[in-house]
Amino acid sequence: MNIALVLAAGKGTRMGAAIPKQFIEYKEKPILVHTLEAFAKHSDVHKICVICPADNVEYTKELLQEYNIPKIAWVEAGGASRRESSYIGVARLAKEFGENDVVMIHDGARPNVSERIISENIEAAAKFGACETAIPSQDTIAVSEDGQKISGIPDRSKMYNVQTPQSFKIGIILKAHQSWMERDGGNATDDAALVMADGLDVYLVKGEKNNLKITTEEDLRILYSIT
Numbered sequence: 001m002n003i004a005l006v007l008a009a010g011k012g013t014r015m016g017a018a019i020p021k022q023f024i025e026y027k028e029k030p031i032l033v034h035t036l037e038a039f040a041k042h043s044d045v046h047k048i049c050v051i052c053p054a055d056n057v058e059y060t061k062e063l064l065q066e067y068n069i070p071k072i073a074w075v076e077a078g079g080a081s082r083r084e085s086s087y088i089g090v091a092r093l094a095k096e097f098g099e100n101d102v103v104m105i106h107d108g109a110r111p112n113v114s115e116r117i118i119s120e121n122i123e124a125a126a127k128f129g130a131c132e133t134a135i136p137s138q139d140t141i142a143v144s145e146d147g148q149k150i151s152g153i154p155d156r157s158k159m160y161n162v163q164t165p166q167s168f169k170i171g172i173i174l175k176a177h178q179s180w181m182e183r184d185g186g187n188a189t190d191d192a193a194l195v196m197a198d199g200l201d202v203y204l205v206k207g208e209k210n211n212l213k214i215t216t217e218e219d220l221r222i223l224y225s226i227t
Contacts, residue, residue: 001101002122003047003093004039004165008032008060008108009078009085011053020053021214022108026223029067031214032060034111036069039104042118047073049093050108051085054078083188087177090170099171102126105191106165109214112227118165120205125167128203132167132192134160135207163207166191172200 008022022032032050039045048069052060054077061075076092078085086105093103102125106113117133124131137159145151168176168191176194188194192202210226212219 001046001097002044002104003049003073003097003101003170004045004104004106005086005089005093006032006035006039006048006050006106006108007078007082007085007089008035008050008052010082010109020056022052023056023059023063024214024220026111026214026220027227030063031111032108033063033067033069035106035108035113036064036072037067038111038113038115039106039118040070042115044119044122045071045104047071049073049089050075051078051089052076052108081187083177083180083191083194086191087181090174090177094170094174097170099169099174101170102167103170103173104165104167105173107213110164110211111214112210112212112223113165114208114211117205117207117211121165121167124203124205125169128201129172130168130192130195130200130202131205132190132202133163133165133205133207133211135163135209137161160204161207162190162192163211163213167205168195172198176200 023030039048048071057077064072104121140156141159142150143152176198179198180194214220
């Protein structure tokens with residue numbers, strides 16, 4: 001079983017809009033609807049689960065009905081952080097599906113994910129247990145320990161910009177979350193980092209520039225320009 005867990009619980013404060021960014025309209029549909037449709041139309045995605053803001057659960061359900069999104073298993077309220085929202089979803093999935101079933105954790109505001117990316121995530125997670133979508137960094141990356149001066153410049157050929165989906169066997173990502181909380185690892189914005197902290201390898205899936213996350217108004221303008 002392959003399940004898409006779409007995280008759409010953010011408030012989108014950097015967008016500066018009156019509503020969360022995932023509900024902003026793009027090409028006559030909310031961004032979240034485009035994201036869900038990308039997974040729904042993929043033949044190897046069997047179920048879709050949605051994590052949304054607690055005060056938007058009913059509105060999200062209404063959107064799913066309005067746009068007739070198939071394969072939806074459930075809609076659940078998220079937590080105070082991305083990691084908490086991810087754990088809420090993963091913990092529920094662990095009760096409903098097998099530990100070797102694949103979960104693709106994806107940003108609700110990343111609507112342009114391709115069929116190839118989804119397919120390769122499913123294949124890599126099933127084979128290796130954990131994978132992360134990423135593209136090679138085109139820019140040199142500078143590290144600063146104090147935010148004032150450069151501490152180091154890593155080899156650009158080893159640097160990647162991370163995207164989603166990040167995909168795992170359910171048993172692996174559940175254990176990684178539980179271990180993280182037992183260690184009181186604090187907040188985390190990357191599920192693959194939890195798996196790596198648990199001592200497991202995470203494999204790369206080739207991403208795409210067009211698979212961008214809508215965080216600011218500029219991102220939305222870029223999305224319009226490329227699609």
